[in-house]
Amino acid sequence: MTSPRSTRARNAALAVATFGAIGLMAMRLGGSPTPLAPAPKGPEPLTPPGPYVAFGYNDLGMHCSQEDYSEICILPPFNTMRVQVLRRGSEPDILTEDVTVSYRIPGQSRAADKSNFWTYAEPLFGVALAPDVGLTGHGLTGNLTPTPQNHWEVTGIPALPVTDSGRLDPYQLAEIKVTGELGTFIARPVVPVSSEMSCSLCHGGNGVSMAGDILAKHDAAHGTTLVDQKPVLCASCHADPALGADGAPFLPNLSKAVHGKHADLVGGLGLDNECYACHPGIRTQCQRDIHLANGVECIDCHGDMNAVADPNRIPWTTLPKCGDCHSRPGFQFEQPGKLFKDSIGHGGVHCAACHGSPHAITPTITAADNTQALNLQGHTGVINTCTVCHTQTPSESFFHSVDD
Ligand code: HEC
Ligand code: HEC
Ligand code: HEC
Ligand code: HEC
Ligand code: HEC
Ligand code: HEC
Numbered sequence: 001m002t003s004p005r006s007t008r009a010r011n012a013a014l015a016v017a018t019f020g021a022i023g024l025m026a027m028r029l030g031g032s033p034t035p036l037a038p039a040p041k042g043p044e045p046l047t048p049p050g051p052y053v054a055f056g057y058n059d060l061g062m063h064c065s066q067e068d069y070s071e072i073c074i075l076p077p078f079n080t081m082r083v084q085v086l087r088r089g090s091e092p093d094i095l096t097e098d099v100t101v102s103y104r105i106p107g108q109s110r111a112a113d114k115s116n117f118w119t120y121a122e123p124l125f126g127v128a129l130a131p132d133v134g135l136t137g138h139g140l141t142g143n144l145t146p147t148p149q150n151h152w153e154v155t156g157i158p159a160l161p162v163t164d165s166g167r168l169d170p171y172q173l174a175e176i177k178v179t180g181e182l183g184t185f186i187a188r189p190v191v192p193v194s195s196e197m198s199c200s201l202c203h204g205g206n207g208v209s210m211a212g213d214i215l216a217k218h219d220a221a222h223g224t225t226l227v228d229q230k231p232v233l234c235a236s237c238h239a240d241p242a243l244g245a246d247g248a249p250f251l252p253n254l255s256k257a258v259h260g261k262h263a264d265l266v267g268g269l270g271l272d273n274e275c276y277a278c279h280p281g282i283r284t285q286c287q288r289d290i291h292l293a294n295g296v297e298c299i300d301c302h303g304d305m306n307a308v309a310d311p312n313r314i315p316w317t318t319l320p321k322c323g324d325c326h327s328r329p330g331f332q333f334e335q336p337g338k339l340f341k342d343s344i345g346h347g348g349v350h351c352a353a354c355h356g357s358p359h360a361i362t363p364t365i366t367a368a369d370n371t372q373a374l375n376l377q378g379h380t381g382v383i384n385t386c387t388v389c390h391t392q393t394p395s396e397s398f399f400h401s402v403d404d
């Protein structure tokens, strides 16, 4: 299962292990009871502490949408938002009842006028969708529902990277409103979505559309007749766990097919980061977090194209772990067998509530992704101010472990 990690990844892992060790030594030398650096003193939080606090996050680092669905569909518009709600106290309570949790995207009240997805949803997915409604029946505004994972969730928001005023913005802020007997709380997480999938760097031109060229090449290479079957859903033949599609037997899954086929082709573009040939992208910079600032790039965590195409991987599941590189005495990372996005640490709080979404581990280079931390504690980065959740600083030290 494990693909050989690049030298840089190993170096990165070593660097973190070393840093961890130095941190421990400093702690012993200083005799400090806690391995945590004190939360920086700075401006006051912008949101004064109240009875409730909530943290919103996207399940993925970024979702991809397309500008045009008339010929091919790789991924439909489909953002999934999660929110963890706490009642502040000396021992904070994680709430899955007694409040309502609603969402909207202030800059985006419409989507169907920005993409032809609603015209092609029926031939592609066999469901006729009302304008602005996504594949799971949720629109751009509504309520989240509690899950057994102790957060609130709404799946399949059909968000697009274009605001109502026509501005391109892959990092639009949502507004999450928690309302309960004790009052209200507003959280402002990002809804990351981009259509900067640059297949057109190599496909199309001379009067042929990008998708038309892809289908023609596919037909020529594999004897299919996709050009006559538009619009084509790739996952109707190639398995894609992102869509819950099993695919036809004996065919490579979509991730393996695309990464494997292009492994020796993308290098020719001369991009600094070859993953940005198809992932968003040179302009969007979906990997926008603390790791970018430390020179850790896609391939350091994921391996190269061939590693991503490894047939032993389960796409969307066999993914890097924080614990591959980070080690720190007393700190636990992902729960066994779970992804970062599904794991909890410290008292049942989800990893992403304190750290942000994958690829947006705070502090980020994007102002939008720093908004929640800034609002709650007056500084960016991980949520490390105890009183964001506890009403007074606990006398016992912080623990970073997966069992509460
Ligand atoms: C670096 C340039 C490059 C980029 C970027 C690129 N392709 Fe390709 N792709 C090619 C070339 C070249 C071929 C034809 C290869 C051949 O004929 O052997 C090809 C072939 C294909 C084929 C036909 C399969 C086959 O076995 O020949 C499909 C399907 C395809 N690409 C899909 C995509 C999609 C989808 C994207 C964007 C997500 C994309 N490509 C991005 C260069 C690229
Ligand atoms: C009707 C079924 C069907 C559909 C729909 C389909 N494919 Fe394929 N695809 C195939 C078959 C069959 C092969 C050949 C597989 C083999 O030789 O093992 C193939 C091969 C490929 C390959 C080459 C894999 C390799 O390892 O060389 C790529 C890339 C690919 N498909 C991408 C796509 C993309 C992208 C889409 C959507 C635009 C798509 N396919 C839609 C049936 C399909
Ligand atoms: C030629 C286009 C192309 C390039 C280049 C590319 N990807 Fe992808 N990638 C895709 C497509 C298309 C999907 C969506 C597949 C699906 O829906 O299952 C995807 C999905 C993924 C996924 C999620 C599915 C999985 O396999 O777990 C990962 C991880 C990933 N890519 C990593 C990378 C990395 C790392 C690089 C650079 C080394 C890279 N990709 C370069 C086209 C590309
Ligand atoms: C610091 C390490 C790191 C870097 C750098 C990184 N990733 Fe990831 N990536 C991860 C982790 C960890 C996950 C799994 C998250 C989880 O378990 O919930 C992931 C998940 C993914 C996924 C699946 C969807 C999702 O967001 O969970 C895709 C696609 C992906 N990465 C592509 C990329 C691409 C493309 C780049 C570079 C532009 C990149 N990654 C850079 C660590 C990294
Ligand atoms: C490929 C190795 C690698 C992976 C995987 C990885 N990181 Fe990192 N991370 C690093 C490196 C290298 C640094 C910079 C060195 C440092 O500051 O410790 C760093 C820095 C950080 C920092 C800043 C640490 C500090 O004290 O300033 C945080 C927070 C962080 N990573 C969280 C995560 C999370 C959360 C994940 C999983 C979603 C993750 N990392 C996955 C290599 C990695
Ligand atoms: C209550 C908030 C909170 C939760 C929940 C949380 N963390 Fe952290 N995490 C922190 C703090 C605070 C630090 C220390 C940052 C520092 O050194 O100042 C940290 C540090 C880290 C680091 C960097 C460790 C290092 O120094 O190399 C990683 C990686 C990490 N956490 C991953 C996770 C994962 C995975 C989960 C879920 C299982 C998780 N965290 C849950 C607050 C949290």
Ligand code: HEC
Pocket: 036, 086, 090, 091, 092, 093, 094, 346, 347, 348, 349, 353, 354, 383, 384, 385, 386, 387, 388, 389, 390, 393, 394, 396, 397, 398, 399, 404
């Ligand atoms: C994101 C919210 C959040 C932050 C920030 C946070 N905690 Fe907690 N903490 C919790 C939750 C939730 C519990 C579980 C309470 C329970 O068991 O009912 C908890 C429990 C604890 C406990 C166990 C004993 C108790 O009071 O229940 C200690 C000790 C603790 N936290 C210390 C800290 C320290 C020290 C910090 C700051 C470095 C901190 N926490 C930051 C949410 C948070």
